[in-house]
Amino acid sequence: xxxxxxxxxxxxxxxxxxxxxxxxxxxxxxxxxxxxxxxxxxxxxxxxxxxxxxxxxxxxxxxxxxxxxxxxxxxxxxxxxxxxxxxxxxxxxxxxxxxxxxx
Numbered sequence: 001x002x003x004x005x006x007x008x009x010x011x012x013x014x015x016x017x018x019x020x021x022x023x024x025x026x027x028x029x030x031x032x033x034x035x036x037x038x039x040x041x042x043x044x045x046x047x048x049x050x051x052x053x054x055x056x057x058x059x060x061x062x063x064x065x066x067x068x069x070x071x072x073x074x075x076x077x078x079x080x081x082x083x084x085x086x087x088x089x090x091x092x093x094x095x096x097x098x099x100x101x102x103x
Contacts (some may be wrong), residue, residue, distance in 0.1 A: 055098065 062078070069076035 048097075 065076045065078035069078050
C-alpha cells in the first residue's frame with residue numbers, strides 16, 4: 001500500500017470519527033433537552049392535578065343539583081340538556097383523564 005492510500009485511509013477514518021462525534025454530541029444535547037422538557041411536563045402535571053377529594057366534592061355537589069333539578073322544574077341552578085351519548089364507559093378505558101361536558 002502506497003503513501004497516498006495510507007493517507008487517504010487515515011483522512012477517511014478521521015472524517016468518519018469526526019462525523020460520529022458530531023452526531024453523538026447532537027444526540028446528547030437533544031436528549032438533555034428531552035429530559036428537561038419531560039421534567040417540566042411532570043412538574044406541570046403535578047401542579048395542575050386536581051386532588052381526588054376535590055373531585056369527589058364536585059361530583060357530590062353535581063349529584064345533589066341533578067337530583068334537585070329532576071325533582072322539580074326550578075329547584076336547582078343546574079340546567080340539563082338531552083344527551084345523545086349511546087354508549088356508557090365500560091371500565092376498560094385507559095389513561096388518566098376526567099371530563100365535564102358543559103354543552
